[in-house]
Every structure is written in C-alpha cells, then in structure tokens.
Amino acid sequence: MSRERLLGAVVLLALGLVPLAAHLMGEPFTITLATRAAILALAAVGLNIALGLGGLVSLGHATFFGIGGYAMGILASHVQNYEPMFEWPVLFEGSTSMPVIWLVAVLASALVALLIGLLALRTSGVYFIMITLAFGQMFYFFSISWSRYGGEDGMSIYVRNGFPGLNTLDPIQFFGLCYAVLCLVLLGAHLLARSPFGLALGAARQSPDRVQAVGLDPKRLRLVGFVISGAITGLAGALFADLNRFVSPTMFSWQTSGEIMVFIILGGVGRLFGPVVGAAVFVMLEHWLGDMSEYWHIWLGVLLLAVVLFARGGLVGLIAGRERAHD
Amino acid sequence: MTEAILETRGLVKTYGALRASDGITLDLRPGEIHAVIGPNGAGKSTMIKQLSGNIAPDEGTVHFLGKDVTGLSTMARARMGLARTFQVSALAMEDTVLQNAVLGALGATSSPYRFFRPALKRAELRDRAMAALERMGLAGHAATVVSELSHGQRRQLEVAVALTLQPRAFLMDEPMAGLGGEGSQQLTSILDRLRAEAPILLIEHDMDAVFALADRISVLVYGRIVATGTVDEIRRSPEVRDAYLGDAE
Numbered sequence: 001m002s003r004e005r006l007l008g009a010v011v012l013l014a015l016g017l018v019p020l021a022a023h024l025m026g027e028p029f030t031i032t033l034a035t036r037a038a039i040l041a042l043a044a045v046g047l048n049i050a051l052g053l054g055g056l057v058s059l060g061h062a063t064f065f066g067i068g069g070y071a072m073g074i075l076a077s078h079v080q081n082y083e084p085m086f087e088w089p090v091l092f093e094g095s096t097s098m099p100v101i102w103l104v105a106v107l108a109s110a111l112v113a114l115l116i117g118l119l120a121l122r123t124s125g126v127y128f129i130m131i132t133l134a135f136g137q138m139f140y141f142f143s144i145s146w147s148r149y150g151g152e153d154g155m156s157i158y159v160r161n162g163f164p165g166l167n168t169l170d171p172i173q174f175f176g177l178c179y180a181v182l183c184l185v186l187l188g189a190h191l192l193a194r195s196p197f198g199l200a201l202g203a204a205r206q207s208p209d210r211v212q213a214v215g216l217d218p219k220r221l222r223l224v225g226f227v228i229s230g231a232i233t234g235l236a237g238a239l240f241a242d243l244n245r246f247v248s249p250t251m252f253s254w255q256t257s258g259e260i261m262v263f264i265i266l267g268g269v270g271r272l273f274g275p276v277v278g279a280a281v282f283v284m285l286e287h288w289l290g291d292m293s294e295y296w297h298i299w300l301g302v303l304l305l306a307v308v309l310f311a312r313g314g315l316v317g318l319i320a321g322r323e324r325a326h327d
Numbered sequence: 328m329t330e331a332i333l334e335t336r337g338l339v340k341t342y343g344a345l346r347a348s349d350g351i352t353l354d355l356r357p358g359e360i361h362a363v364i365g366p367n368g369a370g371k372s373t374m375i376k377q378l379s380g381n382i383a384p385d386e387g388t389v390h391f392l393g394k395d396v397t398g399l400s401t402m403a404r405a406r407m408g409l410a411r412t413f414q415v416s417a418l419a420m421e422d423t424v425l426q427n428a429v430l431g432a433l434g435a436t437s438s439p440y441r442f443f444r445p446a447l448k449r450a451e452l453r454d455r456a457m458a459a460l461e462r463m464g465l466a467g468h469a470a471t472v473v474s475e476l477s478h479g480q481r482r483q484l485e486v487a488v489a490l491t492l493q494p495r496a497f498l499m500d501e502p503m504a505g506l507g508g509e510g511s512q513q514l515t516s517i518l519d520r521l522r523a524e525a526p527i528l529l530i531e532h533d534m535d536a537v538f539a540l541a542d543r544i545s546v547l548v549y550g551r552i553v554a555t556g557t558v559d560e561i562r563r564s565p566e567v568r569d570a571y572l573g574d575a576e
Contacts, residue, residue, distance in 0.1 A: 191443050199422075199446040200439035203430050206419040210427075213379070213417070214434030214492060215405035221439065 004320035008273035012186075015280060016179055023172040031171040032243070037283040038178045039239045044263040044275030045182070045189055046232030051261070052270030053193060054225040055205030059257050060116065060132030063139050064230040066252035067112055068105035068237020070143065073155045073247035075101050080157060098163040098177075101238050109234025110227050117226040121219055133254055140252035154248025161242055168242075178239055182276070185232055190272055192228070201225045233260070262300075266307055268314025277315050330393065331356050332496045332526055333378065333409070338387035340373055340550075347373040348384065349550035355496060355526045360518065362529045362537045365547035371530045372414070374547065375500050378528070379411045380404045392495060405434060408525075410494035412485040414501045418473045424484055425469040428456035431491030459490035463517065479510035486517065494525050503533040515539055538562075 015034060022030035043065055050056040078085045078094030085092045095101055120131040144152040160168045168174045192198045204211045204218035211218045241247040250256065259282070267278025282300070289296035311318040331354035340348040347370040355361050365371055376382045378389060380401035388397045396404055405411070418427050429446050432455040433439055447453060460466045463483045473481065482502060489497055502518070503511045515536045518527060522542075531537050537544065538558050545555040546567050554560075554567050561567055 191445070194445040194447070195443055196433050196437070196439045196441045196446040196449070196452070198442075199426060199430055200433060202422065203419040203427075206421060207417045209381075209413065210417040210419065210430070210488070211434075212381075212401045213405055213411045213413070214431045214488065215402050216430075216434045216439055217402050224440065 002320070004271065004273070004316065007316060007320045008276075011273055011276055011280065012183065015276065019172060019175045019179075028171045031175050033283055033287055035171070035175045035178050035243055036240075037280045038175070038182045039236050039243060040260070040263060040283065041276040041279035042178070042182050042185060042239065043233045043236035043260050044267075044279055045185055046229050046234075046236060047260050048229075048264050048270065048275050049189060049192065049232070050226050050229035051264055052274070053198060053205070054201050054222050054229075056121075056222060056226060056229075057129050057261075058132045058226070058229075059129045059254065059261065060134075060136035061230070061233050061260050062252050062254060062256035063116065063132075063136045064109040064113060064233040065237035065240065065256055065260070066139055066143065066249075067109045068234035068239075069241035069247040069251040070149065070237075071105035071108055071234070072101045072161065072238045072241040073157060074149055075104060076157045076161055077149065077155050080159075096159070096161045098161050098168070098238075098242070101161055101242075102235055105234045105238035106231045109237070110231040113227045113230025114223070116230075117223045121222050121226065133257070136252060136254055136257055140249055140254070143249040143252050150248070152249055154246060154250075157241075157245045157247075160245055174243070178243075181235070181239065185235075186272065186276070193272070197221070197224070262304060264314075266304060266314055268316035271314065271316040271320075274314050274316045281315065331390070332392060333528065334390040335374075335378065336388050336390075338374065338377055338384045338389070340370075340377060340382065340384050346550045348377065348387075351387070351547070351550070351552055353545050353552060353555065355528050357526055358522055359542040360522050360527045360529055360540045362531055362541035362544045363547055364531065364534075364537055364544060369547045370550040371547055372500065373550075375411075375498055375528075375530055379409065379498055405492065408492060408495035409498065410489035410492045410496070410525075411498040412489050412500060412502055414504055414530075416481045416485055418481060418484060418488070420472075420474040422473060423469065424460065424465055424471050424473060424476070425453075425456060427473060427484060428460050428469075428487055428491050429453060431459070431488040432456045435492040455491055455493075459487045462490060463487040478505055479507070479513075482506060482510070482514060483517075486514070486521075490521075496525050497521070497527040499527055499529050499531075501530055501532060503531055503536050506533075511536055 015038060019031040019034040047058065047061045050058050075095045079096045085094050116135050120128050123131060149155055162168055163177055166173045166177060200211060200216055201221045204221045208218040237251060263275050263278035263282055266281055268274030285300055289299050307314055333355040336352050338348045338351040351374055363371060377384045380399060388395055391404060391407060391409055425447065429452045432452040436451060457466060460469055463486055465483055465487055468480065486502060503514060506514060511533055518540055521527060541558055543555060543557060544561040545552050554564050
C-alpha cells in the first residue's frame with residue numbers, strides 16, 4: 001500500500017470513528033461537525049474532478065451546491081406546506097424522500113453544468129474562471145429575488161427528509177448515510193481517475209495537442225468531466241441543506257465556491273483524499289479558532305499561504321510525498 | 328505510378344501580407360520517406376499544420392487515402408490513420424510512458440467514455456501500447472514518469488505514441504530536434520524500418536538524417552516548393568544550392 005493510500009485509509013477511518021465515539025459519549029455536536037466535514041468533502045471531491053483531473057479552475061461550483069440545496073428545499077417545502085408542485089399531467093406533491101431529492105439534485109446540476117460548460121469551455125484561463133463565477137452570481141441573485149422560495153431569507157425545512165430504513169433525525173444515522181455516500185463517491189472518483197476517461201481527461205489538461213493528435217476531442221472530454229463534477233457537488237448541496245434543514249442564497253455565493261476550492265488546495269489538488277483532508281481541517285479550524293475569534297479566517301489565510309508556498313501538493317502531498325505514478 | 332497516400336494540391340495560407348504557403352503541391356507515396364527541407368521561416372510548420380488539420384488552408388486541398396480531408400478536423404484525420412509527431416514534445420509529462428502510449432491506443436481503438444475499469448488493465452489497450460514501446464526500445468521504461476525521461480527518450484516516445492495509432496501515414500515534425508549524434512543515428516535507423524509500414528512525411532533540419540533516409544526531398548522556400556527529387560538530384564540542383572544548401576544565412 002502506498003503512503004497516499006495509507007493516509008487516505010487513516011483519514012477516512014478517523015472521520016468514521018470520531019462521530020462514533022462522540023455518539024457513545026453523548027456529544028451530538030461533534031457528530032454534526034463530522035457530518036459537515038463529510039458533506040463539504042463530498043462537494044470538493046466533485047470540484048476536484050474538474051480542477052485536479054481536468055485542470056478547469058471553476059470558481060462557480062457554488063452554482064451546483066446551491067442547485068442541490070434548492071432541489072431539497074423546493075421539493076420538501078411543497079410537502080411541508082401541503083401545496084402540490086404541479087397537478088398536471090400527474091399530481092406531484094413534492095418529496096421528502098432523500099433518494100428522490102438526490103436524483104433531482106444530481107440531474108438538475110448535471111443539466112446546468114452541461115449548459116454552463118458548453119459556454120464556458122469555449123474559453124480558458126482567466127475567462128473560464130470569470131464565466132463560471134458570473135453564472136454562480138446569476139444564480140445567487142436569482143435565488144435572492146425568488147420570493148416564492150424564501151427570497152433572501154431562505155427556507156427552513158422543519159423535518160429532515162427520510163431515507164428508507166433510517167431515522168435521519170438521529171445524528172449518528174444521518175452521519176452514517178453521508179459518510180457512506182462520501183465513501184462511494186470516493187471509490188467512484190478513484191476508478192474514474194484510472195479509467196480510459198480519466199486518462200484522456202488528464203492528458204487533455206497536460207497536452208491538448210497530443211489528445212487531438214490521437215483522435216480524441218479535448219473539449220468534449222472536459223465537458224463530460226465538468227458535468228460529472230457538477231453533479232457530485234450538487235448531491236453534496238442536497239445533503240448540506242438536509243444537515244442544516246435550511247437552504248438560503250448563501251449556498252450560491254461566490255464565497256462558497258471559494259471555500260470548496262480552498263478545501264482542495266489545502267488538502268492537495270488532484271489527490272484523491274485531498275478534498276477530505278482539506279474539508280476536515282477547515283471544519284476543525286472553523287470550530288476551534290472560530291471559538292477564539294471571529295476573525296479566524298486570518299489564520300486560515302496564513303495556513304493556506306503556507307501550503308501554497310511550501311507544500312504544492314497540499315497537506316496530502318506534505319505527508320504522503322510526491323505524486324502517484326499509478327499502477 | 329502508385330497512388331499517393333497523402334497529397335496536397337495548391338495549398339495557400341496567408342497571414343496578412345505574408346504568404347506562408349504559396350501553392351504547395353506535393354504527395355507522399357506508399358513505402359517512402361519524403362523529406363521536406365527549407366530554411367527557417369520557409370513555412371514548414373504552417374504546411375504540416377494544414378496537413379494535420381490544425382489550421383485550415385485559404386486555398387487548395389488535402390487528400391488522404393483518396394479522400395478529400397481538407398474540411399476535416401485533426402481528430403477525424405487522426406482516426407483515419409494520420410499520425411503526427413511534434414517538434415516540441417507534446418506528451419503528458421506527469422503520466423508514465425505506458426499511460427502516454429495507452430492514450431494513443433485509446434484514441435485509435437475505442438471510446439474514451441468508459442469510466443470504471445482501469446485503462447491500464449484493459450488488455451487490448453495495454454498490448455497495443457506495449458508493442459509500440461517495445462519497438463521504440465522503451466518497454467523497460469514503461470512505468471517511468473515522462474518528466475523523468477531524457478530528451479532522447481521523449482523523442483522516441485513521440486514516435487511510439489504515433490505508432491499506437493497503427494497509422495497509414497506519419498507526419499513527423501523534426502523528430503531529431505535536439506538529439507545528439509548517437510540519438511540521431513538511433514532514430515534514423517528506426518525510421519528507416521518504419522517506412523515499410525507507413526510512409527513518412529519528414530520535416531527535418533538534420534541533413535545527415537535527411538540524406539540517409541529520404542527517398543525524395545522537396546525544398547520549401549518562402550512557402551513554395553522550389554524543387555522535388557531524389558537525394559542526388561537535390562544535391563546537384565543549382566537552384567537548391569542558391570536557395571538553401573549553400574546559403575550561409
């Protein structure tokens with residue numbers, strides 16, 4: 001087992017065991033923190049496919065995070081308020097079932113990623129960053145003005161949505177669910193990076209001329225990568241809204257996009273467990289430093305600066321050493 | 328006369344007042360190495376980019392395997408079997424030698440839109456890639472990351488990736504660039520054998536290699552082909568001496 005895999009196993013194990021211990025000691029707040037870390041990690045695993053594998057610096061992944069959140073908020077609010085979403089062609093009352101919400105969240109964010117990607121991927125570099133950012137801001141301001149679904153106050157959903165066979169209001173059970181989703185998506189991301197698609201997308205980042213010269217279309221590869229990336233971040237958004245039982249325009253804000261990117265840079269761009277390490281460290285800092293001072297972001301900034309200057313592979317790179325060379 | 332594999336007729340490409348290609352007509356026949364030489368700025372790169380499909384000519388046509396491919400993309404031409412190597416190595420530097428070769432095999436044989444089973448575990452891709460690496464003497468470096476290869480090995484990998492396409496014709500843009508005497512000789516003997524498999528349109532500055540390899544030589548000066556002929560004919564041609572070989576500039 002390589003050091004990187006060992007590190008990944010340790011991090012994943014710790015993320016699983018800490019809430020379990022907290023559960024036994026009766027500290028639900030710690031479980032909530034771990035759940036938050038797992039969900040934010042999931043969002044960053046999504047962005048890491050675009051950013052790490054595809055080299056697409058998207059500063060608009062809050063778009064997908066927010067779409068996931070609003071998919072949950074809209075579907076659940078209709079049930080909560082006894083107002084059917086639509087009556088034609090069939091009566092649809094909304095949904096409080098997580099699998100249904102997740103499906104809608106994933107499909108909606110994939111569709112939006114496709115549309116944004118079609119436009120944004122015609123450009124590269126700074127222009128790509130700006131277009132993704134602009135789309136995020138459009139969704140942000142749209143959600144603020146959409147009073148039907150809470151406007152700038154957002155929406156509270158009083159009862160956490162259900163998952164067959166689980167009591168999702170029990171913190172440890174909801175954590176287990178989020179943790180399982182994270183592990184599955186990590187497995188998928190691991191396979192993706194080594195699959196023909198991952199190989200081709202990685203090559204399209206490093207040498208698009210080469211990819212064309214062997215008969216593959218780098219633009220289409222990037223588009224598919226961007227859609228997969230957006231869909232995963234959308235799923236994380238639905239879980240995040242369910243964790244807080246609240247969704248608001250903040251999920252669409254560019255600060256959210258920035259934070260998701262910070263997780264990856266902190267943990268290690270393009271490294272499988274980079275997003276997990278980054279999100280976990282972020283949540284811990286937010287909790288401990290946030291207790292001491294409301295200006296805790298300064299210390300996050302110092303850490304980020306140190307990582308960027310002295311540990312290009314992020315914390316994962318610092319601990320596990322240089323890259324991969326898989327198989 | 329056998330039919331040409333790759334053929335251009337009257338290619339014209341202008342950039343402002345500069346006619347980078349000024350009515351280029353040439354062909355590449357089965358089994359030959361056709362070298363294109365010319366001084367810096369003669370328009371060799373512009374020509375090869377029109378052949379590979381990276382830029383579109385203003386006038387003229389490109390035929391490949393008897394088909395007009397002038398309007399086809401680089402990708403479509405590559406899938407038809409037109410394999411290009413780059414003057415400056417365009418490899419995935421963070422990937423291994425094998426991964427680079429598998430990328431070629433992937434482009435040649437199948438769809439990249441498969442997301443689960445590892446590319447390197449797929450026998451059809453791996454075998455094809457390894458066969459190409461073995462022929463270029465790189466099989467022992469399959470697991471090496473490209474950024475750790477020597478310059479000469481990168482040049483060989485360029486050719487190996489082209490080989491994975493099992494091409495019908497090669498476009499080689501200065502494959503010897505930056506190679507020392509020994510590396511250059513080594514690659515020369517490899518290309519010598521390669522022509523039996525698919526003809527090579529060779530752009531090269533290394534005159535020893537050109538004279539050793541070429542069946543025919545075309546001389547490109549200011550976007551025009553001023554002469555085409557065998558090695559001896561070109562060596563003797565006074566026009567060519569004036570324009571190029573004897574010219575110290």
